[in-house]
Amino acid sequence: MSRIGVFVCHCGENISRTVDVEQVAAAAGNIPGVAFSCDYKYMCSDPGQNLLKKAIAEHNLTGVVVAACSPRMHEKTFRKAAGAAGLNPYVCEMANIREHCSWVHENREMATAKASDIVHLMVERVKKGKSLAPITVPVTKKALVIGGGIAGIQAALDIADAGHQVLVVEREPSIGGHMAQLSETFPTLDCSQCIMTPKMVDVANHPNITLYSYSEIEKVEGYIGNFQVTVRKKARSVDESKCTGCGVCIAKCPKKKIPNEFDQGHGMRSAIYVPFPQAVPNTPVIDRENCTMFQSGKCGVCAKVCGPGAVDYQQEDTLTVESIGAIVVATGFKLYSIDRKPEGSMIQGYGEFGYGTIPDIVDGMTFERLASASGPTGGKILRPSDGKEPKQIVFIQCVGSRAREKGISYCSKICCMYTAKHTMLYHHKVHDGQAYVFFMDARTPGKGYDEFWRRAVEEEEAVYIRGMVSRMYQKGDKIIVMGSDTLVGVQVEIEADMVVLATAVQPQEGADLLAQKLGISYDKYNFYSEAHAKLKPVECATAGIYLAGACQGPKDIPDTVSQASAAAAKVMTLFAKDQLERDPVVAKVNEKYCVGCFACKKVCPYGAIEEKEIKDRQGNVVKVIAYVNPGVCGGCGTCQATCPSKTVELDGYTDEQIMAMIETL
Amino acid sequence: MHAEQVKHDFEPKVVAFVCTWCTYAGADLAGTSRMQYPPNVRVLKFPCTGRIDPVFILRAFQKGADGVLVSGCHPGDCHYMAGNFHARRRFAAFRALLDFVGVDLNRLQFSWVSAAEGGKWVEVVTELTERVRGMGPMKEFKELELEEQWSASLSTPELKAAYDSIT
Ligand SMILES: Cc1cc2nc3c(=O)[nH]c(=O)nc-3n(C[C@H](O)[C@H](O)[C@H](O)COP(=O)(O)OP(=O)(O)OC[C@H]3O[C@@H](n4cnc5c(N)ncnc54)[C@H](O)[C@@H]3O)c2cc1C
C-alpha cells in the first residue's frame, strides 16, 4: 500500500492568493494512499525542505508530491531533498499549481478545484511510480564550440586553458565574426583589431584547440557527455597542410573585381582570397562561383604559381565524426537589411527608404568598414557613390528594431551606443562636418555608457533629434531626409550627403536549421532560448548545450565575453566529473512478451534499439527480440506508443502511470 | 488579458497531452507572464508527443473529457528529432478512425506550441475550451464506459493471467 505525502506550497503569496492551499492539502489527505498532507509558506526554503525530509521519515512515506511551481523550476531541488531522506528521487514529483494554475486564473473557487485535480493526477502517478536507479555515463572531456566570433573565441580559449580539448567550427574561411570588422569599439574607443587579432592567433596556436574553419555542423547525435558530431569541412581548394600563406596566388589571380564580403561589398577581392589580412587561418580559399578555372576549366594560374603545390582544384568536402562532451553555440547575428523582403517573410522592408536602392544609404557595419584603417577607404569617411567626403551625415537609430509593423518588436540593444560611437569617429575624421542622429530613446545602461553617449552629444557636437524619419529620397547628389522632431513638434528636412542606418540585430542565417540539428529551442525570431531567463541564462534546456553571444539575443562585446566565459565555466563544471548521472527515463523491453516485430526499431529516432538473440541451453537461437541500449536511448517513448504488444515501456512514463492519471479525470 | 473568469452553467473538461520540451514549457511561460485563460484544462506531461498513445485519448474521452488537446514541438523542432513526426502520422490515422466511429473531430485538437509561445498556448486552450463549451458535454463514450468494464488498465488480474498463459 502506498504511503504518499503531499506538500502544498503557498509560494509566499504567489499560489495562496488565488488557490486555497489549505483546502488543497485537506482534499489531498482524502485521496486513498495519501498518508500525510500539509501546506507550507515556502517549500523550497531550508525549513520547507526539512519539513519534507522529516515527514518522509516520520510517516514512512513511499512517495512524495510537492504541489508548488513548475518541475522545470524545482524538481531537482525536491528530488534531492527526498533522496537525502532516503527516498528514491524518482518517486518525488511536482504538481505544478503555480505556472499552470494560480498565475493564470483569477477565480479562486475554480483555481482551487483545478489545483486539487492537479495534485490528484500526480498522486496517482507517484502511486504507480517505480524506484529508478540513475544511469551513469562517462563524460568525454572534449568541447565543441560552434561559431568563431568573439563569443566562440572566448569560450574556446577559457575551456582550452583549463586543460580540455576544444574543437572550434567556423562556417566562414576565417574566425573573427563581426568584431573583426569593427573599427573602434565603445565605450572606450579601443581599436577592435588590436584587441581581437591576438585572441584569434591564440586560438590558432593553442595546443588544446583544433580549428575547423570553412566548416559546418552536419549532424549531432547523442546526449550530454556523449555527443557524436559530424563536421563537414567544405572544400577550400587549398591544402591547409601545404599552404605557407605566402599570398602569391592571390596576387597573381586574374579575377580581381569581386566585391569583398568583409568590407560589406565596398572593397574588391580576387577569386582566390583570404577575407582580410589578419585572417585565421591565413590560408586562402577559392570562391568557386567566381573562379574561371571552376567555371570554364581555363586558367589554373594559382596552381602554377604556388610554390608548395597547395592549390587543389579536385579537393572535395570531407566529413569527420568527433566524440564531444559539451557544446557551446556561439553563432552570433546578422544585420537586418532594408531591402524588399521575399513574399511570406514576417520581416518587412523599408519602401520609404528606397528598399536599399540609394547607394549612399548604408548600414552601421559599412560605416565601421569605412572608418577602419584596414577598410576599403583606408579609414577615410568617403561615400560609396562618388568617393566624396560627406559634410552632412544623418544617422538613424532603431531601423527595423522596436518596429512591430516591420516584424521586429525587440530593441537591438547595441545601436544607441554604436551610433554615438559613429558620430564621434565621424567628428574626429571630418572636422567641418555635421552629424545628425534621429532616435526614439537613448538607451545607455552599462558601465561608462551614459558618459560615452553624453560625450557624443555634449563634446562631439552631434545633433540628436528625437523622432523617426518618414521618408528618404535621392535629389541630385543629396539624400533628402524627411522626419519629425517630436520634442519640438516640428517637421525636419535635412539635405544629407550620406545616411547610416542602425539596422536591427537578427539571428544568424540558418539559426533555426542548426537548432533543429542540435535539438535546442528558439524563439519566433530564431534567437536561441536559454533554459531560464534569469537563473539559467547560458544553459539550453537540452543538457550539455550552452549559449554564448548574440545568437541568444542582441549583445555588445562586454556582455558577449561575459556570457562566453560563463558558458565555458559550465563546460568545465561538467568536465570536472568523470562520470555523469543522467535521468533514468529510458525504455526497457519485456523480453518475455516481445515478438520481435521491430516496429519500435523503425521509429526510434536515436537508433537505440538493437536485435538481441535469445538462446536455449544448447546455444540455439530461439527468438530474436528487441533490446534498448540505455546509453543511447533518449527517452522519448515513441517506441512504446508504437509497439503493438505494449512490451517496450518507458520508465517514468509507463502506461500504468498514465492510465492511473487519466482515471482521476 | 484580464478576462473575468466566471463560472458558466457548463464547465467542460479539457485534457491536454503535451510534451515537456515545447508545450509544457510554453504553458509555463504563459504562467510566468501572468496571462489568463480558462481553468478547465488539465495538463498531462509526456517526454514527447511520440509517447502519446491514441488509447490515452480514447480513455480521456471515456473518463469525461469534453475536449482533448495534443500539443508538442513545431515540426522540425522535436527535442528527440523525429518523435513529433511519428506522432503526427499516428494521429492522422487516429483522427480518421474517430471520425469513422462518429466522434465530432472539433473535440480533438492538435497544435504546435513552442517553449517561447506562451501566448499561443493561451489562445489554443481558450479556443478549444470555448468551442467545446458551445458543443455541450460529450456523452457517447461516457455511456460506453458505463456499459462495459474498460480493459486497458494493465494491472487487472485477468489481463496478467492472460499474458502469462502465452509464454
Ligand atoms: C555596426 C556595429 C557596431 C558595433 N560596435 C560595437 C562596439 O563598439 N562595442 C561593442 O561592445 N559591441 C559592438 N558591436 C556588437 C558586437 O559586434 C557583437 O557584440 C559581437 O560581435 C557578438 O559576437 P558573437 O561572437 O556573438 O557573434 P558574431 O560576431 O556574429 O560571430 C559569430 C560567428 O559564428 C559564425 N557562424 C554563424 N553561423 C554558424 C554556423 N552555423 N556554423 C559555424 N559557424 C557559424 C559566424 O561566421 C561568425 O564568425 C557592434 C555591432 C555592430 C553591428
Ligand code: SF4
Ligand atoms: S515493437 Fe514491441 S514487440 Fe516489436 S520488437 Fe519492438 S518491443 Fe518487441
Ligand code: SF4
Ligand atoms: S524511448 Fe524508445 S524510441 Fe525513444 S529513444 Fe528510447 S528506445 Fe528509442
